[in-house]
Amino acid sequence: GEDVEQSLFLSVREGDSSVINCTYTDSSSTYLYWYKQEPGAGLQLLTYIFSNMDMKQDQRLTVLLNKKDKHLSLRIADTQTGDSAIYFCASVTGSSNTGKLIFGQGTTLQVKP
Amino acid sequence: DTAVSQTPKYLVTQMGNDKSIKCEQNLGHDTMYWYKQDSKKFLKIMFSYNNKELIINETVPNRFSPKSPDKAHLNLHINSLELGDSAVYFCASSQDLTGGEQFFGPGTRLTVL
Numbered sequence: 001g002e003d004v005e006q007s008l009f010l011s012v013r014e015g016d017s018s019v020i021n022c023t024y025t026d027s028s029s030t031y032l033y034w035y036k037q038e039p040g041a042g043l044q045l046l047t048y049i050f051s052n053m054d055m056k057q058d059q060r061l062t063v064l065l066n067k068k069d070k071h072l073s074l075r076i077a078d079t080q081t082g083d084s085a086i087y088f089c090a091s092v093t094g095s096s097n098t099g100k101l102i103f104g105q106g107t108t109l110q111v112k113p
Numbered sequence: 114d115t116a117v118s119q120t121p122k123y124l125v126t127q128m129g130n131d132k133s134i135k136c137e138q139n140l141g142h143d144t145m146y147w148y149k150q151d152s153k154k155f156l157k158i159m160f161s162y163n164n165k166e167l168i169i170n171e172t173v174p175n176r177f178s179p180k181s182p183d184k185a186h187l188n189l190h191i192n193s194l195e196l197g198d199s200a201v202y203f204c205a206s207s208q209d210l211t212g213g214e215q216f217f218g219p220g221t222r223l224t225v226l
Binding site for chain 1: 155205
């Protein structure tokens with residue numbers, strides 16, 4: 001079935017770049033998403049990429065998509081302490097036409113001052 | 114001007130009770146969802162509705178009954194609450210079923226004692 005996998009934890013120093021990786025199994029995924037969840041808060045849509053794109057950049061965020069390997073990454077440049085949160089990768093498949101998101105387990109990003 | 118709102122934010126209740134969570138979106142979207150986030154932060158789809166019509170019921174116990182009185186509202190009623198129902202419940206909406214931006218509400222933290 002559909003599955004999305006992420007590593008569980010990443011620790012970086014303030015000012016460094018962070019790269020959070022995600023793999024997915026459904027080759028018919030049409031959109032891939034990155035959400036951010038701060039402690040006790042809801043899910044904030046950071047960015048998303050359509051499956052016919054390789055890269056999307058939005059200020060400090062860069063998303064790279066390798067469709068052949070079914071690999072998605074989120075790079076955060078100049079990581080700040082305010083970036084500390086859980087980051088969820090998610091995919092939606094066009095084949096079922098249900099709109100449902102399949103989420104990874106979430107990567108906890110810890111930013112050390 | 115909150116896009117997706119949920120009430121209540123917190124809900125503490127006894128086992129066996131019946132409770133409801135309300136969700137409203139002011140984005141003019143056709144599709145709304147309920148997701149459940151467990152204690153390990155894992156997120157899973159429960160239901161989706163498109164134009165008030167049920168699209169997905171992801172093997173959720175029939176104690177959970179969603180109701181969509183109109184496109185802008187999707188409420189979740191839970192009968193005979195059990196300890197295992199304790200979780201954070203998120204409502205979300207998207208323009209339609211094909212993907213694109215999917216926005217989440219702030220979540221309702223349900224605690225069953």
